[in-house]
Each structure stands twice: as structure tokens, then as C-alpha cells.
Amino acid sequence: MDDPQDLALTRALEAILFAADAPLTLTDLTRHVGERGDLLPALRALAASYAPRGINLVERGGRWQFQTAPDLGHFLRTARETVKKLSRAGVETLAVIAYHEPVTRPEIEDIRGVAVSGGTIDVLMAAGWVRPAGRRETPGRPLQYATTPEFLAHFNLASRRDLPGLADLKAAGLLDREPPREVPLPLGGREE
Secondary structure, eight states: OSSHHHHHHHHHHHHHHOOOOBOOOOHHHHHHHHHOOOHHHHHHHHHHTTTTTTTTEETTTTTTEEEEEEGGGGTTOOOOOOOOOOHHHHHHHHHHHHHHHHHHHHHHHHHHHOOOOOHHHHHHHHHHHHEEEEEEETTTTTTEEEEHHHHHHHOOOGGGSOOOOHHHHHTTTTTOOOOOOOOOOOOTOOOO
């Protein structure tokens, strides 16, 4: 990148991405730097130059951002970090949304085989992993749900195409297990 114009573009992209409070699309970046040529090669070159460093430039879902190198994240975690576990219903609902998006609540319930609590979807939305994705053009116009760029970032995925496939899940032994036996709920208990 000996060309002064290339260097100026690279520096501008680096500064904009560094100062951004959210990941930026190519359109966002073009608004900042103007029509200065094809930004993708400059972004890829910048990402390659940051690859061995403590911060990396990554693309997730068509949006570019700087992030801490994956192997150094443990240095930034606070000692008071509280880990909140997602309920089994939450995990299943998130998986259905990720693999079938955009998907409606009745479709999620059909796939899971049980009713979905409104609270489950609220928890996923509060975590920033799920968002409303418009309404289905069917009777009743049910709300559809889809994953967010934060979902991709949290699970270190560049896109939904990086989700494990059927063969990967079988290789990990996640699909070989027998389905859980029905366990009676205590009196007054309910299934979510």
C-alpha cells in the first residue's frame, strides 16, 4: 500500500471504525469517506494487518468492527462478571430462531412441540440476540423473529452460514442422544 491515496483511505477507515459505537456496513463507511474506490479490498487489507495484534478488525453479518483478539478476551473480563444461564426453553427457542429465521411464535411452538412463554422471547430480545423482523403476510399477521448482529458477535460467527450443520451436530454427539423421558411435573407445575 505505497500509494498515498490508498494509505489515506486505510487511515480514514481505521479511524472511523475505531471511533464507531456500533459495527458499520459498507454503506455506512461510504457515507463517511465518500466514493473513494472499492472499500472491500482496503478493509480486508486492514483486517489482515490487525490479525496478529491484540485487536482485530472483523466482519460479522456484513458489518465491520474492531474487537479484542479472541485469545485475549480473558484479560478484559471483570472479576465480578455474573454469568446468567439461559433456560433450556431459551436455548431451544434461540436455536429455532437462528436456524429458521424469520420465524413466528406459532412456528417456534410447532418446531419445539411446546408453547413458548412470552418471557422467553423477551429474555432473548433483552440479551440483544433476537429482534422483531416484521409481520408475516398471513391471516392474523403474526410477528416474525430473527437474530441480530449481536447474536453473531456473541457466538463468534461471521454469518448464520457458520452455524453448525446436521453433520457437525451428529459428530459432536448432540443428535445421538435419546429424547428425554417424560417426567411428571409436580402438582401445580407447568411446562414452558
